[in-house]
Amino acid sequence: MNKPLRRIAIFCGLLVLALLVRDNWLQYVQADSLRTDPKNRRVLIARYSTPRGDIIVDGNPITGSQKTSTDSLNDFAYKRTYKDGAMWAPVTGYASQAFGASQLESIEDGILTGTDDRLFFRNTLNMLTGKQQQGGNVVTTLNAGAQKAAYDGLQKVGGKGAAVALNPQTGAILALASYPSYDPSTFAGNSTSTDSKAWTKLQKSSDPDDPMLNRALRDTYPPGSTFKVVTAAAALENGLYNGADQPTNSPLPYILPDSRTELKNEGDIPCKNAPMRVALQYSCNTVFGKIGADLGKDKMLEEAKKFGFDSEQFTPVRSVTSNFPETMNRPSTALSSIGQFETAATPLQMAMVASAVANDGKLMKPYMVDKLQAPSLDVITQTQPQQLSQPLSSKNAQVLQSMMETVVTDGTGKNAQIPGVTVGGKTGTAQHGLNNSGKPYAWFISYAKLKDGSSPVAVAVVVEDSEANRGDISGGGLAAPIAKNVMEAVINSKK
Amino acid sequence: MSSSTNTTTHHTSTIGSIGTPSRRNTELALLVFAVVIPVFAYANVGLAIDSKVPPGLLSYGLGLGLLAGVGHLAVRKFAPYADPLLLPLATLLNGLGLVVIWRLDQSKLLQSIKQAGDKAPNQLMYTAMGVALFVAVLVFLKDHRVLQRYTYISMVGALVLLLLPLVPGLGLNVYGAKIWIHVGSFSIQPGEFAKIVLAVFFAGYLMVKRDALALASRRFMGLYLPRGRDLGPILVVWAMSILILVFETDLGTSLLFFGMFVVMLYVATERTSWIVFGLLMSAVGAVGVASFEPHVQQRVQAWLDPMKEYTLSRQGVAGHSEQAMQALWAFGSGGTLGTGLGQGHSELIRFAANSDFILATFGEELGLAGIMAILLIYGLMVERGVRTALAARDPFGKLLAVGLSGAFALQVFVVAGGVMGLIPLTGMTMPFLAYGGSSVIANWALVGILLRISDTARRPAPSPAPNPDAEMTQVVRP
Numbered sequence: 001m002n003k004p005l006r007r008i009a010i011f012c013g014l015l016v017l018a019l020l021v022r023d024n025w026l027q028y029v030q031a032d033s034l035r036t037d038p039k040n041r042r043v044l045i046a047r048y049s050t051p052r053g054d055i056i057v058d059g060n061p062i063t064g065s066q067k068t069s070t071d072s073l074n075d076f077a078y079k080r081t082y083k084d085g086a087m088w089a090p091v092t093g094y095a096s097q098a099f100g101a102s103q104l105e106s107i108e109d110g111i112l113t114g115t116d117d118r119l120f121f122r123n124t125l126n127m128l129t130g131k132q133q134q135g136g137n138v139v140t141t142l143n144a145g146a147q148k149a150a151y152d153g154l155q156k157v158g159g160k161g162a163a164v165a166l167n168p169q170t171g172a173i174l175a176l177a178s179y180p181s182y183d184p185s186t187f188a189g190n191s192t193s194t195d196s197k198a199w200t201k202l203q204k205s206s207d208p209d210d211p212m213l214n215r216a217l218r219d220t221y222p223p224g225s226t227f228k229v230v231t232a233a234a235a236l237e238n239g240l241y242n243g244a245d246q247p248t249n250s251p252l253p254y255i256l257p258d259s260r261t262e263l264k265n266e267g268d269i270p271c272k273n274a275p276m277r278v279a280l281q282y283s284c285n286t287v288f289g290k291i292g293a294d295l296g297k298d299k300m301l302e303e304a305k306k307f308g309f310d311s312e313q314f315t316p317v318r319s320v321t322s323n324f325p326e327t328m329n330r331p332s333t334a335l336s337s338i339g340q341f342e343t344a345a346t347p348l349q350m351a352m353v354a355s356a357v358a359n360d361g362k363l364m365k366p367y368m369v370d371k372l373q374a375p376s377l378d379v380i381t382q383t384q385p386q387q388l389s390q391p392l393s394s395k396n397a398q399v400l401q402s403m404m405e406t407v408v409t410d411g412t413g414k415n416a417q418i419p420g421v422t423v424g425g426k427t428g429t430a431q432h433g434l435n436n437s438g439k440p441y442a443w444f445i446s447y448a449k450l451k452d453g454s455s456p457v458a459v460a461v462v463v464e465d466s467e468a469n470r471g472d473i474s475g476g477g478l479a480a481p482i483a484k485n486v487m488e489a490v491i492n493s494k495k
Numbered sequence: 496m497s498s499s500t501n502t503t504t505h506h507t508s509t510i511g512s513i514g515t516p517s518r519r520n521t522e523l524a525l526l527v528f529a530v531v532i533p534v535f536a537y538a539n540v541g542l543a544i545d546s547k548v549p550p551g552l553l554s555y556g557l558g559l560g561l562l563a564g565v566g567h568l569a570v571r572k573f574a575p576y577a578d579p580l581l582l583p584l585a586t587l588l589n590g591l592g593l594v595v596i597w598r599l600d601q602s603k604l605l606q607s608i609k610q611a612g613d614k615a616p617n618q619l620m621y622t623a624m625g626v627a628l629f630v631a632v633l634v635f636l637k638d639h640r641v642l643q644r645y646t647y648i649s650m651v652g653a654l655v656l657l658l659l660p661l662v663p664g665l666g667l668n669v670y671g672a673k674i675w676i677h678v679g680s681f682s683i684q685p686g687e688f689a690k691i692v693l694a695v696f697f698a699g700y701l702m703v704k705r706d707a708l709a710l711a712s713r714r715f716m717g718l719y720l721p722r723g724r725d726l727g728p729i730l731v732v733w734a735m736s737i738l739i740l741v742f743e744t745d746l747g748t749s750l751l752f753f754g755m756f757v758v759m760l761y762v763a764t765e766r767t768s769w770i771v772f773g774l775l776m777s778a779v780g781a782v783g784v785a786s787f788e789p790h791v792q793q794r795v796q797a798w799l800d801p802m803k804e805y806t807l808s809r810q811g812v813a814g815h816s817e818q819a820m821q822a823l824w825a826f827g828s829g830g831t832l833g834t835g836l837g838q839g840h841s842e843l844i845r846f847a848a849n850s851d852f853i854l855a856t857f858g859e860e861l862g863l864a865g866i867m868a869i870l871l872i873y874g875l876m877v878e879r880g881v882r883t884a885l886a887a888r889d890p891f892g893k894l895l896a897v898g899l900s901g902a903f904a905l906q907v908f909v910v911a912g913g914v915m916g917l918i919p920l921t922g923m924t925m926p927f928l929a930y931g932g933s934s935v936i937a938n939w940a941l942v943g944i945l946l947r948i949s950d951t952a953r954r955p956a957p958s959p960a961p962n963p964d965a966e967m968t969q970v971v972r973p
Contacts, residue, residue, distance in 0.1 A: 012904040016874035027863035034827020
């Protein structure tokens with residue numbers, strides 16, 4: 001019987017060998033793909049096992065991490081907390097155990113959780129010394145005072161709206177507010193009783209106001225009369241008129257080209273043959289409609305694109321594309337040139353328009369992340385300001401500045417005046433919806449200029465005018481005071 | 496010159512079994528390691544989870560040491576020539592199993608679903624019962640050949656044990672497999688005991704019938720075909736396995752018993768044709784049953800595509816389980832060296848994390864290195880068992896030893912292969928490692944029987960009785 005016994009011994013050895021081979025396949029060859037499989041809960045457990053790095057504004061964290069209660073079923077150790085979550089939500093996005101992360105929290109997730117490749121060396125060192133992996137910090141360019149002014153102003157008006165403030169010289173985002181907003185800490189955990197309920201309540205399906213929409217970056221509005229700044233820039237750049245004060249030879253009433261429709265002004269304002277300065281001061285639809293029609297679609301489109309229309313911006317949080325129509329007939333071109341028809345812009349886009357004018361024609365790339373810090377606070381990367389384009393020459397920019405300053409000193413934007421500071425601006429009101437049935441949006445874009453000629457801030461504010469008050473007055477009445485407070489906050493923080 | 500001397504020396508040493516060392520001191524030395532290693536592992540778990548040496552360390556160490564000591568003394572007294580490796584290896588596996596069961600007891604998730612919490616003390620109690628049975632086997636089974644007398648009683652006993660889970664009111668249906676019975680507050684897996692009893696029956700039966708089975712055959716295409724009437728026993732065992740598969744829906748037990756029988760039949764008859772028949776019949780049986788038994792089909796599906804099974808389970812489709820995928824993730828997350836004891840997340844396997852799936856915790860926390868070590872320990876135990884069969888002098892002992900070792904090997908393969916996704920999952924547990932009284936107790940008895948056979952095999956032959964005729968014999972020279 002010994003011969004078959006020896007064979008059985010070999011057979012048993014082969015069984016063990018098969019298991020050994022399988023185990024090597026599983027724990028060596030396939031180990032990495034199994035370990036990092038996103039459905040493997042260990043990936044999430046590791047992610048929430050250490051405090052998340054912070055997002056920092058003006059040297060203070062606006063986020064935090066909280067040890068979660070270690071009850072039986074929660075295997076995530078830390079959850080995100082937010083200070084003034086609703087105010088900062090458009091900047092931070094959210095980081096939730098149950099619902100993942102969005103916007104800045106998602107884009108810089110690697111740094112915040114500490115898994116980024118740029119932290120690899122430190123992590124390896126930590127592993128060897130037995131220290132826990134730590135997350136780094138994201139230092140933003142935002143200005144706490146300006147953000148508070150923007151959010152408080154929007155909250156006071158109470159309609160849907162957004163405000164963006166930029167540093168024209170660098171493109172740094174100083175304020176980025178959206179209203180109504182949400183507090184991301186309400187659903188940062190993974191409890192089905194509280195977090196899931198809070199999340200469901202914030203969805204558009206249960207709240208028609210869509211509080212989780214980042215209106216500053218992710219929603220477009222017809223820019224209305226604020227777009228006349230772009231049209232004026234196009235006129236100056238293309239040499240249509242010689243300066244701001246040359247009469248424009250525009251008729252009143254003005255019939256849209258190739259049609260019998262009359263383009264009307266709001267109220268009885270001196271628009272006949274008005275020079276551009278006066279036309280901007282009173283916000284003449286007729287004058288800028290004619291300028292757009294005279295320049296033609298291609299030249300208008302070229303100028304709009306230079307200001308950033310028709311492309312997404314990455315701040316690094318993505319903003320949606322602002323639209324200036326690429327195909328349209330002459331009457332539509334005239335309408336588009338006064339910010340109607342299909343023209344639509346994000347608040348960020350209109351802030352970029354104001355900032356380019358304020359920065360003597362140079363458009364800087366907007367950004368909100370100043371630098372990324374390692375857990376040791378060493379700087380990993382520092383964002384360098386970058387010029388995006390030059391929509392208008394320095395000389396023309398100064399002409400346009402003087403026109404916008406007239407709007408604030410003598411025109412529709414008087415509410416934005418700041419003593420001792422030169423302010424240039426433009427109001428706007430945009431109807432929308434079928435037969436203009438929607439509540440109109442009140443716009444105000446502006447910049448402030450200090451005595452030394454430097455321009456520290458450019459702002460765009462849009463709010464839904466619940467009074468449904470037509471005319472430029474609402475832009476000046478509702479949006480301009482918010483813009484003024486934001487600009488003041490920035491100027492005061494410089495002192 | 497010197498080489499010829501060596502050859503001579505070597506030659507004489509293989510002939511004489513007189514003076515074979517008992518190796519009891521080797522066993523004792525190995526046992527020290529087998530106790531100390533789990534004690535360190537236990538301390539390691541406590542340090543990893545609570546950052547302090549667990550308070551139960553001393554009692555755990557003393558408990559395991561005491562059981563090992565009792566086992567060793569029993570062997571020293573009642574089976575002094577037994578194999579020196581089996582007891583330490585079993586002790587090591589049992590000790591490591593206890594550590595990991597205790598480690599899973601600390602998981603709040605498993606506590607909340609009543610899969611852990613107080614299992615380690617229970618397992619220690621089962622281990623004590625197992626060692627008691629082990630000692631009882633050594634004390635009362637003076638000679639394994641006694642078992643030969645109970646061949647047919649064993650057959651009846653095995654059938655009863657196998658059928659018990661089907662008795663209404665006694666059987667338990669645990670996640671589809673009906674291999675449990677309920678006695679008071681205990682649940683027992685009779686299959687674990689049936690394994691040993693069946694091995695006794697097969698060994699007794701085959702010892703008697705082997706000549707008939709081996710010799711009366713016709714040669715056809717290089718194979719010796721058995722006579723039709725000799726096919727009877729294999730058909731009966733085959734039918735029994737199929738019945739287990741159909742009525743208890745347990746692929747593992749079914750495969751184990753049939754595999755054990757084929758192995759023993761092959762050893763008894765030395766006819767390869769039986770292996771061929773065995774493989775054919777198990778293939779026909781498995782495919783046949785799988786064609787109409789949804790539980791078996793589902794196990795195969797889960798094996799072929801564990802991710803799909805996971806997704807279905809997550810979607811709440813009834814009858815699906817995410818365990819297979821969770822086990823694979825546990826192994827993968829462990830990688831080469833593992834996370835370290837107490838630092839993994841194998842509680843995600845939830846149900847049966849400390850029994851059927853305990854190997855996944857080892858995989859995650861001790862890594863590839865740990866699993867390879869454990870598989871090699873099992874391999875070593877099996878080979879020591881087969882070595883015992885080789886050394887045994889009587890055919891019954893040979894068959895019993897190879898049957899028990901083969902069943903042990905098949906069980907390890909079926910369970911570890913199932914958990915690692917090599918073959919479909921079955922409802923059996925890793926011998927000694929997994930939580931469960933039946934398994935631990937039955938396997939200690941199994942080791943006891945192997946030690947008894949090995950003691951008989953290695954015991955020096957009694958010196959020949961003085962022959963009264965010796966002096967009377969005259970040498971007649973031509």
